Amino acid sequence: MMKSMHIQSSSFLNIHLEVTQALAQGQPVVALESTIIAHGMPYPQNVATAVEVEAVIRAHGAVPATIAVLEGKICVGLSREQIEVLGSTPDVMKLSRRDLPYAVSTGKPGATTVAATMIAAKLAGIAVFVTGGIGGVHRGASTSFDISADLQELAQTSVAVVCAGAKSILDLPLTLEYLETLGVPVVSVGQEEFPAFFTRSSGLKADFQLDTAQEQAKFIHTKWALGLKGGVVVSNPVPEEMEIPATQIDHIVAQALAEAAQQGITGKATTPYLLKRINELTGGASLKTNIALVKNNARVGAQLAVALAALK
Numbered sequence: 001m002m003k004s005m006h007i008q009s010s011s012f013l014n015i016h017l018e019v020t021q022a023l024a025q026g027q028p029v030v031a032l033e034s035t036i037i038a039h040g041m042p043y044p045q046n047v048a049t050a051v052e053v054e055a056v057i058r059a060h061g062a063v064p065a066t067i068a069v070l071e072g073k074i075c076v077g078l079s080r081e082q083i084e085v086l087g088s089t090p091d092v093m094k095l096s097r098r099d100l101p102y103a104v105s106t107g108k109p110g111a112t113t114v115a116a117t118m119i120a121a122k123l124a125g126i127a128v129f130v131t132g133g134i135g136g137v138h139r140g141a142s143t144s145f146d147i148s149a150d151l152q153e154l155a156q157t158s159v160a161v162v163c164a165g166a167k168s169i170l171d172l173p174l175t176l177e178y179l180e181t182l183g184v185p186v187v188s189v190g191q192e193e194f195p196a197f198f199t200r201s202s203g204l205k206a207d208f209q210l211d212t213a214q215e216q217a218k219f220i221h222t223k224w225a226l227g228l229k230g231g232v233v234v235s236n237p238v239p240e241e242m243e244i245p246a247t248q249i250d251h252i253v254a255q256a257l258a259e260a261a262q263q264g265i266t267g268k269a270t271t272p273y274l275l276k277r278i279n280e281l282t283g284g285a286s287l288k289t290n291i292a293l294v295k296n297n298a299r300v301g302a303q304l305a306v307a308l309a310a311l312k
Contacts, residue, residue, distance in 0.1 A: 012104055015124055016077025019065045023125050026312060028062035028305035031076070031121035031129040031159070036294065037066075037083060038092040038111035039272040040132065041287060042279075047087035049291050051080065053298045057130070060302035067120045069095060069103040069110035076124045086111055094268050096149045114161065115153035118231065127220075127308055128160050130301035132294045133197040134233065136166040136175030138270070139257065146266070147178065154231040155182035160220050160308075162234045162301035164293040165195035165202065169253050169274045172202050179233065180207075185223070186233045187216060189300060195237035198244040198289050206235055213300070217307035236300045242292035244285060252281045 015023075022029050032053060037046045054064035065077040068086055075082065086092060086109070093103050093110035097119060103110035112120060114134050121129050135148025148170075154161065166175045176194060179186055188194060188206035196202035210216045220232050237243075256277040265273050279287045 012074055013120075013123060014073035014075045016065065016075070016079075018063060019077035019124070022063040026309055028302065028309040029065055029126045029128070030057045030062045030298070030301045030305050031117055031124075031126045032057075032064055032066040032298075033114060033117040033129070033131050034066055034068040034078075034086055034111035035094055035113050036132055037068075037086045038089075039094055040275060041290065042276075043087050045287065045291070047084055049294065050083050050087065052291075053130070053294055056295050056298040057302045060299055060306070062128075062302040062305040065121075065124070065126060067112050067117050069093075069100070069108075069112070071109075072104055072107040074100070074104065074120045074123070076120055076126070085109070094272070096268070097153060098149065114150040115148075118153050118157045118159045118161065121159050122157050126159070128162065128301050128305040130162045130294070130297045132163065132290055132297070133165055133167040134161060134163050135271070136170040136172070137178055139169070139171045141171060141174065144266070146270075151175070151178055151182060151184070154179065154184045154233065156230055158224055158229050158231060160216075160232045160234055160304065162236060162297045162304060164197050164238050164297060165235045166197065167271065167275075168197045168199065168249060169257065169271065169278075172196060172204055176204055182230070183228075184230055184233060185219075186235060187219065189216075189234065189236040191237060193237075195235050196246070197293070198238065198249045198286060199246045200237035200240065200243050201246065213303035213307040216304050217311055220304075221308065221311050234300065234304065236297050238289060238293040239296055242289050244282065244289055249278075249282075249286075252278055252286075255281060
């Protein structure tokens, strides 16, 4: 099935030669999203972080494949120059499942969210994807119906997503409830609790605790071998020394959410605004935490990709 999908979609895919060779040889590859470059961090830290995250993946035995849409192609694996363009160009589109065909058909540059990166990774044959935090059910969703497309994508696209939990600007209990309804397993690494992005603790338990890459790989391999399609959330807490205490970040998130509501900011503009405002309110501390957790996820994701490749 994967092979036929790959052939049908090849006219829209531009897979970097290094990634193509690694996949052909059964070597571990890790997909990376690009909204963190275009919308998640300010320039030039965004470009520096993207390059450093790729280096972490290489250091742990896997090949990085950062994904974006450029010149009408879904690019799987970017050059340093392409990363620079994404990080420094204004008005790069933020792409989810809905937006992918528009960016490809019009040739407009686009950075991929969790959902769009999962789609591209699956098309290319990549099983592991590293991000900062997944999207989820937004606070106030009972009236706004604002639920990230990431959750539906996790239900249907068979890619393992390594993250530091869901972004703490979200309604985490409802996010976990929705994932349960969709049948998406939530695995935690090194602790029972589901992490809350900037903080290690959310007060909510993950479904399963699997601490080693080998345990995670065996679980994921078994899920897919049973014919149970869809993703797996591998939630990896931020390093302890870099976390922001819940008492501090909760107050700041509440303030940023109130300001967003006052300004009428909704939809896909919400998360970039909130991350930027939270960084301002923490005096730059949240950006340092964001960078640390992404690098930590890159380490865990690379180890998982190596373990999955060994099983095959």
